[in-house]
Amino acid sequence: KQEVTQIPAALSVPEGENLVLNCSFTDSAIYNLQWFRQDPGKGLTSLLLIQSSQREQTSGRLNASLDKSSGRSTLYIAASQPGDSATYLCAVPGVNFGNEKLTFGTGTRLTIIP
Amino acid sequence: EAQVTQNPRYLITVTGKKLTVTCSQNMNHEYMSWYRQDPGLGLRQIYYSMNVEVTDKGDVPEGYKVSRKEKRNFPLILESPSPNQTSLYFCASRPGQTTSGANVLTFGAGSRLTVL
Numbered sequence: 001k002q003e004v005t006q007i008p009a010a011l012s013v014p015e016g017e018n019l020v021l022n023c024s025f026t027d028s029a030i031y032n033l034q035w036f037r038q039d040p041g042k043g044l045t046s047l048l049l050i051q052s053s054q055r056e057q058t059s060g061r062l063n064a065s066l067d068k069s070s071g072r073s074t075l076y077i078a079a080s081q082p083g084d085s086a087t088y089l090c091a092v093p094g095v096n097f098g099n100e101k102l103t104f105g106t107g108t109r110l111t112i113i114p
Numbered sequence: 115e116a117q118v119t120q121n122p123r124y125l126i127t128v129t130g131k132k133l134t135v136t137c138s139q140n141m142n143h144e145y146m147s148w149y150r151q152d153p154g155l156g157l158r159q160i161y162y163s164m165n166v167e168v169t170d171k172g173d174v175p176e177g178y179k180v181s182r183k184e185k186r187n188f189p190l191i192l193e194s195p196s197p198n199q200t201s202l203y204f205c206a207s208r209p210g211q212t213t214s215g216a217n218v219l220t221f222g223a224g225s226r227l228t229v230l
Binding site for chain 1: 219
């Protein structure tokens with residue numbers, strides 16, 4: 001059974017700094033990996049999706065990397081802003097499934113200090 | 115506006131009183147799914163549907179039912195709610211596998227359910 005871990009559970013960073021969020025998964029036979037953002041009282045918003053054949057995906061100040069062999073993904077946020085404060089979750093499809101069944105990490109709650 | 119709409123957003127009920135949480139999407143998506151989110155456990159999948167009349171269990175289906183009679187709607191039914199079903203519930207949808215952007219999920223805003 002696929003397990004997804006995100007450490008640390010919470011992170012506080014001064015505004016303007018670059019930061020890295022981590023995601024690890026136990027089974028490397030994945031089709032893709034997604035990063036989501038969750039704001040309090042709201043649903044999840046998809047940030048980036050990396051296909052299994054890719055190593056990186058970029059969107060604005062966000063860059064996600066994927067290393068299937070080591071079971072790791074990172075989300076790099078450049079020049080952090082207070083508006084980046086949110087909980088960030090990663091998710092991978094379950095073993096032997098396509099995208100029908102997603103397994104989520106428990107998330108990293110990010111606080112950007114002005 | 116393309117969206118997934120859940121109702122109710124907040125509900126307090128009592129043990130054993132049947133309830134339904136509705137989910138509707140206006141994007142003509144084939145795939146829909148329900149998740150529950152609990153502190154320390156993250157999001158866990160309850161049920162999903164690949165298309166009309168096609169549903170399957172996720173990781174935590176016990177105590178829940180779903181139906182997919184129309185493409186746009188995917189209600190979550192709690193026949194006899196219990197306190198351990200107190201949680202934050204999310205519905206999500208995405209296009210079918212053969213279309214562009216098929217992997218990206220769109221989530222509803224969530225429904226916070228309390229069972230006393």
